[in-house]
C-alpha cells in the first residue's frame with residue numbers, strides 16, 4: 001500500500017528534481033534507518049516539490065520532505081531530527097490502519113470530487129487526497145516518535161538538542177501561517193503543544209555522559225551550501241494568479257476564475273471554490289486524446305446524466321460544452337462541462353454546485369469556462385521561481401541591516417520571513433563570516 005501511495009504522491013505533489021540534495025537526504029536517512037529497529041525495510045527518502053513546511057511518512061519506509069521544510073533547516077542536525085522523527089513513525093508502526101482509505105482517492109482528483117461526498121468535503125483544502133492519505137498520529141504517537149528520533153540521532157552522533165530548535169521553527173511557521181492556509185506540519189503531526197520539555201527528558205533517558213562527549217557539532221555551513229539555490233515558495237511555473245487571472249506558464253494557458261473564489265493549484269488539477277464552499281470550477285487534463293472521447297468518459301458514468309456536448313470554439317480553440325447533473329449522496333448536483341483541445345491536450349473544465357444553487361452560480365461558472373485562453377505574453381511565460389541564496393556576511397551587522405543592504409528597497413519576501421527561515425529575529429547581530437539565507441528573484 002505504501003508503494004502505491006508513493007506513486008500517487010509523485011503524481012500529485014511532484015518530486016523536486018535535485019539529485020545532489022536528494023542523495024544527501026537519502027544517505028543520511030539510510031544511515032539513521034540502519035540503526036533503527038527495522039533496518040531491513042526498503043527505506044526511501046525523497047523531496048517533494050512543495051513549498052509547504054512538512055515531512056511525512058508512509059508505512060513501509062517511504063519518507064518525504066517538502067522542499068519547504070528543507071529551506072527552514074539550519075544544519076544537518078536539524079534535518080536529522082526530522083528524519084529521526086519520521087523513521088520513528090514507521091518503526092513504531094503508527095497509523096498504518098488508515099492507509100486503506102486512500103482507495104477513496106484512486107479514482108483521481110477530477111470527478112472523484114464530484115462523486116465522492118467525502119472528497120468534496122476536502123476540496124477547499126490544499127492536498128485533497130493527501131488529507132486522507134497521510135498517516136495521522138495521536139499525541140502518544142508524536143511523543144514516541146520524538147523519543148525514537150532522539151535515539152536515532154544519538155546513534156549517529158548528532159546532538160539531539162537540535163530537535164528542540166526544529167520544534168521552535170515549526171511553532172513559528174505555524175504561527176506565521178496565513179489564516180487561509182493550513183499549518184501543514186500540524187495537519188500530519190497534530191498536537192503542537194510545547195514538546196521541548198518532553199524531548200529534554202528523552203535526551204536524559206536515551207543518552208549518557210559518554211554520548212555527550214562524542215556529539216559532533218552540527219554542520220551549519222555545509223548544510224546551507226546544499227540548499228543554496230533551491231526553489232523557495234510557490235513555483236510560479238506551475239501556475240500563479242495575477243490581476244485575477246490564473247496563468248500557467250508551462251502549459252501556456254490562462255483562465256479567469258469567478259471573483260473572490262479561492263484557487264487551489266495542484267499538479268493534476270486547478271480548483272476554484274466559491275467563498276461559501278458550495279460551488280467549484282475545476283480544471284484537469286483528460287487522459288483521452290479527443291474532445292468526444294473525453295466527454296464520453298464523463299457522460300458514460302452511471303451517476304452522470306445530460307444531453308452530451310455541443311461543438312463550439314472558446315477563444316479560437318476547438319471545444320465541446322455541455323450540461324450535466326450528478327446524483328450524489330449529497331443530493332443532485334448541476335454543472336457545466338467543457339472539453340477544450342489545446343497543444344495536443346484535452347483540457348477538461350467542470351463547474352458545478354448543488355442543483356438548487358446552480359441558478360445562482362451558472363453564469364459565473366459559464367463565463368469562467370469561456371475565459372480559457374492561450375497564454376502568449378512572453379514575460380508571463382518566462383517567469384522564474386524565487387530561490388534560496390546563501391550569502392556570507394563580511395562584517396558584523398543585524399539581520400535587518402543585511403536585509404536592507406541586500407534588497408535595497410523591497411525584497412520579494414518580508415523581513416520577518418527571512419528572520420524565520422534563519423531562526424533569527426530581525427535585530428539579532430550577525431558576526432562576520434556567518435552564512436545567512438536570503439531569497440533572490442522577483443514574483444510575477
Ligand SMILES: [Zn+2]
Pocket residue numbers: 085089137141142145188189
Ligand atoms: Zn509526527
